Amino acid sequence: MPLLSSLFDAPSRWAALDPVAGFAKDVADRLLPGGAVRGLLHGRPAGHPLHPAMAQLPIGTSVSALLLDAASVLLPGGRALDLPARGLAAVSVASVAPTALAGWADYVDLHPDQQRTAIVHAAGNAVAAALWTASLFSRRHGRLLRTAGTSVAGAAGALGGHLAYRWAAGANHAEHLVHLAGDGQEFSDLGPLDDLAEGRPQQRWIGDAPLCVLRRGGEVMALTDTCTHLGASLHEGEVKGTGPRTTITCPWHGSEFRFADGDVLDGPATAPQPTVETKVSAGRVLARVVGPPL
Numbered sequence: 001m002p003l004l005s006s007l008f009d010a011p012s013r014w015a016a017l018d019p020v021a022g023f024a025k026d027v028a029d030r031l032l033p034g035g036a037v038r039g040l041l042h043g044r045p046a047g048h049p050l051h052p053a054m055a056q057l058p059i060g061t062s063v064s065a066l067l068l069d070a071a072s073v074l075l076p077g078g079r080a081l082d083l084p085a086r087g088l089a090a091v092s093v094a095s096v097a098p099t100a101l102a103g104w105a106d107y108v109d110l111h112p113d114q115q116r117t118a119i120v121h122a123a124g125n126a127v128a129a130a131l132w133t134a135s136l137f138s139r140r141h142g143r144l145l146r147t148a149g150t151s152v153a154g155a156a157g158a159l160g161g162h163l164a165y166r167w168a169a170g171a172n173h174a175e176h177l178v179h180l181a182g183d184g185q186e187f188s189d190l191g192p193l194d195d196l197a198e199g200r201p202q203q204r205w206i207g208d209a210p211l212c213v214l215r216r217g218g219e220v221m222a223l224t225d226t227c228t229h230l231g232a233s234l235h236e237g238e239v240k241g242t243g244p245r246t247t248i249t250c251p252w253h254g255s256e257f258r259f260a261d262g263d264v265l266d267g268p269a270t271a272p273q274p275t276v277e278t279k280v281s282a283g284r285v286l287a288r289v290v291g292p293p294l
């Protein structure tokens, strides 16, 4: 395995971090608001996590400060750039708390190995924020402190990227199902209507794509079965509501999806669930995945 990848993978195996990880989860569960505010922190209105988008601000301003610091050393009269560099560092410091809050909201519902990596990522960013803050008060070592802070933030940010892409924290875990199911080109036969138990979600398949199928009398509704959040099987979840308001709640972290349009109503998922069009013909259930709701 490439050296850098092994290095970034290592924190996921550090079980010694578990007490800290558990404490951070408990505190977040108690302190962070629920409902719509929590949904906002997750990034639900955007359909993807908010935290990585917010991280652009502290990273961008601190790198800009670093460039100004370099220019202040290299250019004649560069001392005048110290004040704007300090201002950018102040913006970095100010943006850390809201960025961390969004990350913390996502952190709560990650798997334990992902949480260990997230703890190291957060610790690195806390050190970076402390160095940036110290740089605001030190005339002599401001540049040095800003450089050190941005270097630590760079490493922590790279670990965050590894967590997002290598460990798929925050990725949509259901997007591929649309393609596995044939991009909604044709209806597939899911079998006789009578084989579906009344009111109990069950798993059926279109090709290699699992579906969560619910029968209510002569009607059938369905969603793709792999939760967009972290991939749990939705058919093991709880059904609520009736008619177009019927929802299913994921058994792992409680994301609630509406059958009618796949919309996320609650929980940590940000991407809507790919929807499934169904019909009953000659006593058989036909379905096709029509894709993520637009």
Ligand code: FES
Pocket (backbone or CB within 6 Å): 109, 227, 228, 229, 230, 231, 232, 250, 251, 252, 253, 254, 255, 267, 268, 269
């Ligand atoms: S896997 Fe986390 S809410 Fe479904």
